[in-house]
Amino acid sequence: MAKSCTAVAPSSTANLGPGYDVFGLGLSALEDTVRITKASGRSRRITIRLSGEKSISIPSNTESNSAGLVIEKMSEDFDLRYDLDVRIVKRVPAGFGMGSSAASAAAAAVAFDRLFNLKVRKSKLIEYAAEGEIASAGTKHYDNVSGAILGGFVIVRTIPELEFIKIIPPEDLVLVIAVPTVKVACRKTEVARSVLPKEVPLKNVIRNVSNASTIVAGFILKDTKMIARGVDDVIVEPARKHLIPGFDAVKSKALKSGALAVTISGAGPSMISFLNSRKNGKLVAHSMAAGFKESKIKSRTFVCHPSNGARVVSVT
Ligand code: HSE
Numbered sequence: 641m642a643k644s645c646t647a648v649a650p651s652s653t654a655n656l657g658p659g660y661d662v663f664g665l666g667l668s669a670l671e672d673t674v675r676i677t678k679a680s681g682r683s684r685r686i687t688i689r690l691s692g693e694k695s696i697s698i699p700s701n702t703e704s705n706s707a708g709l710v711i712e713k714m715s716e717d718f719d720l721r722y723d724l725d726v727r728i729v730k731r732v733p734a735g736f737g738m739g740s741s742a743a744s745a746a747a748a749a750v751a752f753d754r755l756f757n758l759k760v761r762k763s764k765l766i767e768y769a770a771e772g773e774i775a776s777a778g779t780k781h782y783d784n785v786s787g788a789i790l791g792g793f794v795i796v797r798t799i800p801e802l803e804f805i806k807i808i809p810p811e812d813l814v815l816v817i818a819v820p821t822v823k824v825a826c827r828k829t830e831v832a833r834s835v836l837p838k839e840v841p842l843k844n845v846i847r848n849v850s851n852a853s854t855i856v857a858g859f860i861l862k863d864t865k866m867i868a869r870g871v872d873d874v875i876v877e878p879a880r881k882h883l884i885p886g887f888d889a890v891k892s893k894a895l896k897s898g899a900l901a902v903t904i905s906g907a908g909p910s911m912i913s914f915l916n917s918r919k920n921g922k923l924v925a926h927s928m929a930a931g932f933k934e935s936k937i938k939s940r941t942f943v944c945h946p947s948n949g950a951r952v953v954s955v956t
Pocket residue numbers: 654655660661662737739781783784829832833906907
């Protein structure tokens with residue numbers, strides 16, 4: 641029997657414009673690492689230690705930590721009573737729309753599965769990882785965790801039952817993320833969800849369905865320009881953009897310097913540009929940073945690609 645297992649899971653972007661809570665894309669920008677080690681006790685006590693990215697304080701109590709919630713739920717469901725030491729190395733900054741809670745939750749689910757040799761199927765691991773989203777969003781949503789577990793582009797169906805459809809992205813798809821150095825609220829995703837309209841005009845639904853369909857077609861046809869044409873959201877982006885200082889400048893500067901499309905990454909405040917070559921990557925990154933700078937905000941940028949999903953890196 642293994643004593644300890646370490647897994648990593650990537651950052652991710654959700655929504656891609658019109659696919660709110662439906663589209664997820666694993667991103668190679670950064671990874672979180674979770675190591676779970678069996679301790680001697682049998683009272684199901686989970687002790688979490690965090691290191692790495694310190695941009696906002698991530699709670700280490702089990703009920704408020706995305707990895708902790710996943711481990712607790714899996715321990716209960718499989719009736720495993722081990723005390724567990726959990727070591728999380730955060731690299732994905734928390735609260736910025738890069739799937740930080742999802743990365744830790746996904747790595748925790750994959751590490752737990754391997755540590756106890758459970759052989760849980762991937763769709764069920766996504767369900768467990770989604771438990772972790774309650775820590776930051778207040779509710780479960782599957783877009784980031786499906787991108788983090790499966791990698792690539794994932795479509796989430798929730799009704800009548802959960803289904804995760806993965807499509808391998810085109811090889812030329814390049815993403816540039818700009819992460820503004822702003823203070824984010826502790827449960828920012830919950831706040832960003834609370835500003836969304838409860839009802840929307842049918843014409844906006846039609847436009848978003850049309851754009852979301854174009855994105856899916858672009859992934860299937862491996863046509864990055866088509867994907868980018870679909871990244872146009874008339875429902876969620878207009879309701880959230882006021883939460884992002886510099887939004888308009890970042891978007892227009894990125895488009896002027898060669899981005900094919902620009903939108904909010906997940907619940908923000910990071911913004912993401914879509915490109916079909918690395919050639920303009922640095923220039924777009926620079927332009928996005930210049931956009932935030934107009935609002936006197938510093939930012940970090942990442943030129944990245946779609947990534948593979950979570951994986952085990954060591955078992956001892
Ligand atoms: N789909 C979610 C949202 C992603 O936009 O609220 C949050 O990470």
